[in-house]
Amino acid sequence: MIGLLVALLSAVVYTVGLSVQQRALHGSESISVNRPLHLARVLLGNPRWVFGCLFTALGxxxxxxxxxxxPVSVAQPAFAAGVACGILVVTLVVGERITRGEYVALALMPVALGLLTLSTADGAETGTTADTGLLVTVSLATVAACLAVVALTGGGGRSMSAAALGAAAxxxxxxxxxxxKGLGGLLADHGLWAAVAPALLSPYPYLxxxxxxxxxxLFQTSLQRSRASITAxxxxxxxxxxxxxxxxxxxGERLPDDPLMLALRIGGFALTLVVVVLVRGNVARAEADTSRRRAHLADAAPTAPARNGTDAPGA
Known part of the structure; x- marks a missing residue:
C-alpha cells in the first residue's frame, strides 16, 4: 500500500513538471533531434523548462x-495512471480544447492500468534483483533500436509524427x-545509505x-509538436x-496463477492498445493546432536586431 501511495504522489509532482515544460516549449524556438547542440541550448537556456525538468526528475x-x-506491475501503472489523470485536469484548467477521442483515451488509460494493478491483488512478491548481463543487453538494445528507427525514418525523425516520437521516447x-527498478531493489534490500556503494558499482545509474x-x-521534440494530452x-x-x-x-515477478487475475492482466494490456489507436487518430489535428498557435506567437513577437550582422535564425 505504501508503494502505491508513493507512486501516486510522485505522479502528481511529475505532472506539474510536465505541464511547466509544455508551456515553456510552446513559446520557444523549434527544436529537432538532428540538431542536438541547438536542442540543448534551447532547452537549458529556458529557465521555465529547467524548473519543470527538476519537478519531473523529482517525480x-x-x-x-x-x-x-x-511489484513493477503495481507501482508503474499507478504512476502512469496518475500522470494521465493529472494531464487531463491541467488541460481542462488552462482551457485547451479536448476532443472526444482524447476524452475516451484518457478515460480508458487509468482503467487499463487499474486492471493491471488489480491483477496483482493476490499478493505477488516484489522482485528486487535481475540477471545483470541480460538486463544490460535488453536496455542497450532497446535504446539503440529507438535511435535507429528515428535516424532511418524521414531524416532524423523530421517526418515522424509526434505520436511516433512519443512512442519511441x-x-x-x-x-x-x-x-x-534495479535501484529501487537495492534501496529495499540495503536501505538508503547502505545502497549507495552497490548502486554506484552497478550498471543501473549509468544505463x-x-x-x-x-x-x-525524443519526448521534448514530440511535446513541442503537439499537446501533452497527445504525446504523454x-x-x-x-x-x-x-x-x-x-x-x-x-x-522474476510471475504472472498471476488465478484465471481471474490473469484475465485482468490481459484485459489491461488490451485496453492500452485501444488507447494508442484512439490517441493516434487525433495526432494530425493536434499538431496542426499547435503549429498555428506557434506561428501566431512568432508573428506577434518583435524581431530582435542582429548583433554585428552575424546572428541568424536557428543559429
Whole structure:
C-alpha cells in the first residue's frame, strides 16, 4: 500500500513538471533531434523548462522508491495512471480544447492500468534483483533500436509524427525504468545509505542516464509538436507496456496463477492498445493546432536586431 501511495504522489509532482515544460516549449524556438547542440541550448537556456525538468526528475526519483516497495506491475501503472489523470485536469484548467477521442483515451488509460494493478491483488512478491548481463543487453538494445528507427525514418525523425516520437521516447524511458527498478531493489534490500556503494558499482545509474537522456530528447521534440494530452499517453502506454512486461520477466515477478487475475492482466494490456489507436487518430489535428498557435506567437513577437550582422535564425 505504501508503494502505491508513493507512486501516486510522485505522479502528481511529475505532472506539474510536465505541464511547466509544455508551456515553456510552446513559446520557444523549434527544436529537432538532428540538431542536438541547438536542442540543448534551447532547452537549458529556458529557465521555465529547467524548473519543470527538476519537478519531473523529482517525480521520477519517487517512482524509483516505489518500485522497490511494490511489484513493477503495481507501482508503474499507478504512476502512469496518475500522470494521465493529472494531464487531463491541467488541460481542462488552462482551457485547451479536448476532443472526444482524447476524452475516451484518457478515460480508458487509468482503467487499463487499474486492471493491471488489480491483477496483482493476490499478493505477488516484489522482485528486487535481475540477471545483470541480460538486463544490460535488453536496455542497450532497446535504446539503440529507438535511435535507429528515428535516424532511418524521414531524416532524423523530421517526418515522424509526434505520436511516433512519443512512442519511441516511451520505449527509451521504459529501459531507464528497468534501471529504476534495479535501484529501487537495492534501496529495499540495503536501505538508503547502505545502497549507495552497490548502486554506484552497478550498471543501473549509468544505463538509467542513457535511457533517460535519449527518452527526454525524443519526448521534448514530440511535446513541442503537439499537446501533452497527445504525446504523454502514447509515451506512457509504450513505456509502461514495455516496462511491465520486461520488468516482470527480468525481475522474476510471475504472472498471476488465478484465471481471474490473469484475465485482468490481459484485459489491461488490451485496453492500452485501444488507447494508442484512439490517441493516434487525433495526432494530425493536434499538431496542426499547435503549429498555428506557434506561428501566431512568432508573428506577434518583435524581431530582435542582429548583433554585428552575424546572428541568424536557428543559429
Amino acid at each position: 521520477s526519483v519517487g517512482l524509483i522508491v516505489s518500485l522497490g516497495l511494490a 516511451g520505449f527509451a524511458q521504459g529501459s531507464a525504468g528497468l534501471q529504476g 538509467y542516464a542513457v535511457g533517460w537522456a535519449v527518452g527526454i530528447v 499517453p502514447v509515451s506512457n502506454v509504450a513505456g509502461n507496456v514495455f516496462m511491465v512486461v520486461m520488468g516482470t520477466i527480468l525481475f
